[in-house]
Amino acid sequence: xxxxxxxxxxxxxxxxxxxxxxxxxxxxxxxxxxxxxxxxxxxxxxxxxxxxxxxxxxxxxxxxxxxxxxxxxxxxxxxxxxxxxxxxxxxxxxxxxxxxxxxxxxxxxxxxxxxxxxxxxxxxxxxxxxxxxxxxxxxxxxxxxxxxxxxxxxxxxxxxxxxxxxxxxxxxxxxxxxxxxxxxxxxxxxxxxxxxxxxxxxxxxxxxxxxxxxxxxxxxxxxxxxxxxxxxxxxxxxxxxxxxxxxxxxxxxxxxxxxxxxxxxxxxxxxxxxxxxxxxxxxxxxxxxxxxxxx
Amino acid sequence: xxxxxxxxxxxxxxxxxxxxxxxxxxxxxxxxxxxxxxxxxxxxxxxxxxx
Numbered sequence: 001x002x003x004x005x006x007x008x009x010x011x012x013x014x015x016x017x018x019x020x021x022x023x024x025x026x027x028x029x030x031x032x033x034x035x036x037x038x039x040x041x042x043x044x045x046x047x048x049x050x051x052x053x054x055x056x057x058x059x060x061x062x063x064x065x066x067x068x069x070x071x072x073x074x075x076x077x078x079x080x081x082x083x084x085x086x087x088x089x090x091x092x093x094x095x096x097x098x099x100x101x102x103x104x105x106x107x108x109x110x111x112x113x114x115x116x117x118x119x120x121x122x123x124x125x126x127x128x129x130x131x132x133x134x135x136x137x138x139x140x141x142x143x144x145x146x147x148x149x150x151x152x153x154x155x156x157x158x159x160x161x162x163x164x165x166x167x168x169x170x171x172x173x174x175x176x177x178x179x180x181x182x183x184x185x186x187x188x189x190x191x192x193x194x195x196x197x198x199x200x201x202x203x204x205x206x207x208x209x210x211x212x213x214x215x216x217x218x219x220x221x222x223x224x225x226x227x228x229x230x231x232x233x234x235x236x237x238x239x240x241x242x243x244x245x246x247x248x249x250x251x252x253x254x255x256x257x258x259x260x261x262x263x264x265x266x267x268x269x270x271x272x273x274x275x276x277x278x279x280x281x282x283x284x285x286x287x288x289x290x291x292x293x294x295x
Numbered sequence: 296x297x298x299x300x301x302x303x304x305x306x307x308x309x310x311x312x313x314x315x316x317x318x319x320x321x322x323x324x325x326x327x328x329x330x331x332x333x334x335x336x337x338x339x340x341x342x343x344x345x346x
Contacts, residue, residue, distance in 0.1 A: 031324075137322065138318070141318070169299075191336075191340075193335070193336050193339075193340075194332065194336045197331055197332055197335050197336050198328075198332070200303075200331075201324075201327065201328045201331055201332075202324075204303065204306070204307065204310075204327070204331050205324060205327040205328070205331070207307070208307050208310045208311050208314065208327070209314065209321050209327075211307075211311050212310070212311045212314035212315050212318075212321055213314075213318075213321065215311070215315045216314070216315050216318050216321075219315075220315060
């Protein structure tokens with residue numbers, strides 16, 4: 001998991017896509033995979049009852065569980081729903097980009113994500129830093145801000161700082177407000193200072209949290225740094241091989257759903273034959289004598 | 296612009312200090328959002344109105 005990258009990435013994406021993207025759905029997409037699930041990973045007390053997943057990593061990223069929220073197809077489905085409901089191509093596309101950024105970023109930890117769900121439940125992981133969500137949020141924070149995770153977040157924050165113009169009032173007026181009518185509607189009720197603050201919230205929140213967690217983990221507490229690949233090694237990390245089908249190293253074997261793969265193959269073949277038929281029909285309706293000057 | 300930047304930097308320093316002292320605060324995006332809106336919009340607007 002990433003603690004700050006999901007806050008900072010939308011600003012960098014925004015800088016590169018400008019008016020082709022709407023910021024609010026981009027940010028919602030970036031948060032969407034964890035929005036309704038993270039509390040159950042770490043556990044929460046409710047009327048003296050503690051609610052927590054039996055297997056937090058399996059619940060968060062795997063299947064059965066809510067790991068599908070970290071798949072590319074989840075982004076496509078929600079983006080399609082957004083388009084069907086609001087008929088807004090820019091909102092659908094922005095959500096999709098934000099959600100894909102989240103799903104791809106989370107492949108960097110040791111558990112990874114089911115990127116190709118529902119075609120396979122295989123977890124794709126690059127294993128750069130330890131996934132330790134099952135240890136509780138404070139140990140998880142200590143581990144994350146001691147390994148390569150905080151370096152990754154720092155990279156995105158630094159990129160955001162380099163792209164500082166994206167945070168200016170002028171950029172907000174000329175790009176953010178123009179691209180998305182949401183802001184014009186909000187401007188009926190709120191002054192520009194409030195709207196700009198709302199626009200900047202996630203960057204502020206991400207940057208402050210990055211600094212605060214680093215101080216907390218290494219000054220207040222004494223979690224040791226370990227910037228090795230897959231570290232820190234001192235924490236009990238969950239790895240994708242613990243959750244993937246036993247002995248499965250290939251995403252399209254043990255954990256792939258044969259029925260879905262077959263359905264996809266049939267749908268693909270049908271699509272190709274339909275395209276061929278259309279092309280064939282078009283070429284027969286135009287006889288060789290039909291030149292530019294025919295008729 | 297300079298006044299605005301100073302407000303954000305002050306808000307950031309206060310938020311980091313509070314977050315280090317009470318890390319529970321750092322988990323909530325909503326609380327972070329309310330804090331920022333208070334620090335850079337509502338409180339300065341109230342102070343401005345009093346003057």
